[in-house]
Amino acid sequence: MPILVLGGGAREHALCWKLAQSPRCAALYCAPGNPGIAAVAACIAIDPADPAAVVAFAAENAIGLVIIGPEGPLVAGVADALRAAGIPVVGPSAAAAQLEASKGFTKDLARAHGIPTAGYRRFDSSADAHHYVAVHPLPVVVKADGLAGGKGVTVAESNEEGLAALAEIKGPVVVEECMTGPEASLFVLTDGDTVQVWPTARDHKRLRDSDTGPNTGGMGAISPSPQLTDALLERAMREIVHPTLKAMRDAGTPFNGILYAGLMLTPKGPMLVEYNVRLGDPEAQALLMRLDSDLVELMLACATGTLKDVTPVWSSDAAITIVMAANGYPAAPVTGTVIEGLAAAEALGVTVFHAGTMISPDGRLLAAGGRVLSVTALGHDISEARALAYAAMRKIRWHGGHYRRDIGR
Ligand code: AMP
Numbered sequence: 001m002p003i004l005v006l007g008g009g010a011r012e013h014a015l016c017w018k019l020a021q022s023p024r025c026a027a028l029y030c031a032p033g034n035p036g037i038a039a040v041a042a043c044i045a046i047d048p049a050d051p052a053a054v055v056a057f058a059a060e061n062a063i064g065l066v067i068i069g070p071e072g073p074l075v076a077g078v079a080d081a082l083r084a085a086g087i088p089v090v091g092p093s094a095a096a097a098q099l100e101a102s103k104g105f106t107k108d109l110a111r112a113h114g115i116p117t118a119g120y121r122r123f124d125s126s127a128d129a130h131h132y133v134a135v136h137p138l139p140v141v142v143k144a145d146g147l148a149g150g151k152g153v154t155v156a157e158s159n160e161e162g163l164a165a166l167a168e169i170k171g172p173v174v175v176e177e178c179m180t181g182p183e184a185s186l187f188v189l190t191d192g193d194t195v196q197v198w199p200t201a202r203d204h205k206r207l208r209d210s211d212t213g214p215n216t217g218g219m220g221a222i223s224p225s226p227q228l229t230d231a232l233l234e235r236a237m238r239e240i241v242h243p244t245l246k247a248m249r250d251a252g253t254p255f256n257g258i259l260y261a262g263l264m265l266t267p268k269g270p271m272l273v274e275y276n277v278r279l280g281d282p283e284a285q286a287l288l289m290r291l292d293s294d295l296v297e298l299m300l301a302c303a304t305g306t307l308k309d310v311t312p313v314w315s316s317d318a319a320i321t322i323v324m325a326a327n328g329y330p331a332a333p334v335t336g337t338v339i340e341g342l343a344a345a346e347a348l349g350v351t352v353f354h355a356g357t358m359i360s361p362d363g364r365l366l367a368a369g370g371r372v373l374s375v376t377a378l379g380h381d382i383s384e385a386r387a388l389a390y391a392a393m394r395k396i397r398w399h400g401g402h403y404r405r406d407i408g409r
């Protein structure tokens with residue numbers, strides 16, 4: 001069966017890498033893809049967030065399954081358009097994607113259904129929030145309501161810092177109380193009926209070691225999460241995820257696809273930080289390394305409403321992924337620098353997924369974005385996986401990039 005993946009980051013490289021291993025994958029396309037993805041899929045130059053263009057490509061190429069990696073196409077209604085055309089797709093409708101597209105929508109839903117989350121207030125504009133932030137007890141959390149690529153959140157230690165963050169935001173704002181505790185990423189795959197819990201993960205969102213520096217899209221991840229125990233997972237499903245999925249069904253906007261709950265494990269129990277309506281990046285890179293079964297079969301079952309018939313097998317190994325980012329990321333990444341040594345890194349047994357890379361006219365690999373590579377390794381436990389991943393990173397010769405030294409420590 002011909003398959004189409006939408007997106008062009010390391011998450012989509014990991015998806016394509018895994019899909020391509022399936023005997024059921026007759027042809028694999030990715031829009032727009034990247035140079036790493038090009039090794040396993042045909043990269044096509046259509047806009048993944050253009051519903052008509054995606055449907056037209058899928059129809060012309062007899063695509064039997066579409067997997068949507070990033071949130072942009074979901075919020076733009078690409079899954080709706082594919083479903084309307086009868087093409088199996090993994091990913092929620094634009095209406096259900098509001099869980100990620102509007103933080104205020106999710107906060108209101110949580111409040112209405114008693115789902116544990118930080119106290120908050122919504123404002124239509126940053127000007128309206130000014131007084132509230134100026135006098136809010138500290139720390140105060142200031143968020144852009146809409147999509148911001150993981151960069152629209154500031155946990156401010158002073159009211160001045162909160163106001164500075166507010167000044168950067170255009171459009172609606174959510175101001176929250178600060179929660180404390182370790183964070184964990186919880187993923188479920190659902191066809192709207194069956195809800196399948198995937199292995200847990202932990203993301204490292206801050207730019208620098210010891211969780212300092214600005215928030216980023218994610219600088220590394222491990223799976224499983226050391227803190228999200230079976231008991232806490234069960235509680236998070238009961239108190240957070242199941243009530244959310246029920247609320248979405250009851251509202252007539254059932255969720256179909258991958259729901260990612262960002263959790264904080266507070267002294268009071270698991271609390272919702274945010275939802276994403278897709279796999280996490282970089283969590284996906286670690287998770288997909290641990291999947292022993294056929295990803296095509298699993299995704300097709302989700303897209304066709306038969307998820308109850310498929311039980312995936314996950315490796316008991318631990319996985320780690322470490323992001324190499326361009327200098328200047330997240331504010332102003334410096335691109336165009338030369339990267340070498342990937343083959344030597346992979347020879348040690350890791351998999352290097354590409355994100356922002358490009359090939360120069362003379363055939364060299366260049367940095368072309370903020371997050372550039374995801375070096376991913378398996379091990380019997382996290383420390384074994386970590387040792388392997390960091391040994392491999394030392395083989396990569398790239399002067400224009402940097403990475404955290406403490407992922408999974
Ligand atoms: P979000 O994009 O909403 O996941 O926020 C990005 C990061 O900001 C989260 O992973 C947390 O580390 C932090 N954060 C967001 N909301 C809160 C909160 N209410 N309390 C403490 N930290 C938060």
Ligand code: GLY
Nearest residue numbers: 203218280281282
């Ligand atoms: N790892 C965070 C995200 O994908 O949003």
